[in-house]
Amino acid sequence: MENRNPFELLAKSSRSKARRGRIHTAHGDIETPIFMPVGTLASVKGLSVRDLREIEAQIILANTYHLYLRPGTPLIAEAGGVQKFMGWNGPMLTDSGGFQVWSLKDFRHITEDGVEFKSLLDGSRHKFTPESVMKAQREIGADIIMAFDECTPYPSTVEEASHSLDFTLKWTRRAMDWLAENPPLHGYPQYFFGIVQGGMHKELRKKSIEALKELAPDGYAMGGLSVGEPVEIMYEIADFCTNYLPEDRARYVMGVGTPWNLLELIQRGVDMFDCILPAKNAQDGLVYTCRGVLRYKGAKFAHSHDIPLDPECDCYCCRNYSRGYMRHLFKAKEPLGWTLSTIHNLHFYLKLMKNARAHIEAGDYEDWAAEMIPQLQRNAE
């Protein structure tokens, strides 16, 4: 496979590992550090493409496992790729589904060849191999596609984590071999990211990175983080990994996290993030604001007629609706409430990333992050 690199390193902090970069794709450039809203089934919960543009989403994440089951990846290929299918003419990334089939626990069987599993939708039997998952990702047609990995549970012994890592490395090699033989279907490049595993064992993380470097994927993800370990260990492992990852390639921590997690990880040299947290929390009546975490379903907010969720926010929700009305929508289970609070939370994450980029450029990222992190963590009134 040709050696390609969509990532351009634009600037580096002199005081930390924070980086400012750009990822070039056929559907547009992505400014990093970036957060990717999750659209598992080719839809970001309740948000239209106009909403996504308005919150300045740059890249949307979808999931191969879910799209394989519904509507089926050949159908997405027939539509001309997931961007056309969902009416989003911008960059996309697909997760391979490794984590999802692994999570099926009692309904999957893992062998060196791949994973057999039973669909929870209709009980039908399926098998994912590194090759079949790459084929599915070719059909979906995201701009960035991910290795099929075997996840490592937390906690795990060195032996367990090592065994799991061996599978991931073998599968990554097979995936890259298959991709080299089978070009993209939709007329534009698909960049392949390898996934660093190894649990919380630094020597295995290092081994994983060294083996991946030899394979030279187009970018690097760190998997198996935020799986139950203390947050300080998560920071430490990511920090350790970025010491060994090639500086000229994009670095993506998968499935993390809170706004302050993102700021901590940016400082440790990470470029890309995704997480269901902002959308999920929005459904639960929890929003992130410049003044901290706001649980707006509290009774006291019923009378907040003149203040939006976040007084310093310029998202569609905060420009048009009060906390009192948002609380009413939440209590009445009105779908508009879920959509509006999801718009707010995703906009908040994307604005935070935009500010992070500006502060890296201005050279004061570390001061800004140190000030922001405790503000973000407190309870908003």
Add this chain to the structure above:
Amino acid sequence: MENRNPFELLAKSSRSKARRGRIHTAHGDIETPIFMPVGTLASVKGLSVRDLREIEAQIILANTYHLYLRPGTPLIAEAGGVQKFMGWNGPMLTDSGGFQVWSLKDFRHITEDGVEFKSLLDGSRHKFTPESVMKAQREIGADIIMAFDECTPYPSTVEEASHSLDFTLKWTRRAMDWLAENPPLHGYPQYFFGIVQGGMHKELRKKSIEALKELAPDGYAMGGLSVGEPVEIMYEIADFCTNYLPEDRARYVMGVGTPWNLLELIQRGVDMFDCILPAKNAQDGLVYTCRGVLRYKGAKFAHSHDIPLDPECDCYCCRNYSRGYMRHLFKAKEPLGWTLSTIHNLHFYLKLMKNARAHIEAGDYEDWAAEMIPQLQRNAE
């Protein structure tokens, strides 16, 4: 109470009773014939105010019974009225809740004084009287408020319907007396519409109208239609009523109906409509189009990548999304699918009313409606 009339009759068809009119309110004018999207709990299912503007909604309907229970009408008064509460700076109408408490069947007790009922939300006991419901509607602050009526079941004997009608007339008198003593709370007029009852008994409908005319409400609604009777009887009763209703006042048929029902009723002299049907059907995967009724969840639509729900529609959904994607969203129970199809259906109703108004003005409403009705009723491919 002063005698006021927000309705202006602009034009009349020479070949039917179809009318073109305008209702003047403090929050803007409403061009009639008009369909009013239902926002029971001060929210039209999943639609933002921007969506409502874009589909050219002119007036939104909310429900006194539902808002009384949640969030409570004093809270809406505190917010400055329902328009401010929900961020919709346009005309609104509230139904009185008569139909809703009547529908509680085993959980309500009707006396001449009013209706005692048990909340299905928390089992708490409440009582609605004509006075208390007018007070609640003053607090909510809609531009048009409705009489508190006692609904007549279908079928009903003359005696049953007559007994029910007596209650409605007495309650309407008490409501108007209370309103005369208790001016609006939010600094703008609220127009009061009486409700014609009498079941399917023409002599009672006539009696109802004559009694209401003496009370001279600001407008007239026809209640107790589309409650199970054959559609031809519904048309006949509405047709009968509009022969006796004063020509210079707005006429509103409550809770009706399909797109072709609306065209039939416009021809019989009706100006205003509301119905949950377009939003409810959208949730069930049924949309109205210029080519007929489309059930887009059918398997054959999975491959419709290049055709929107309605090829002749310019709503946000049809401008941006394919039938294939809409079917996927529906199958995957993605909330975006419900919002988009609701946008389409409501836009379709409002566009139909816009076209109806243009054809009344052009003098060819009857020809147009005769052509449209069978087109609307067929199954779209």
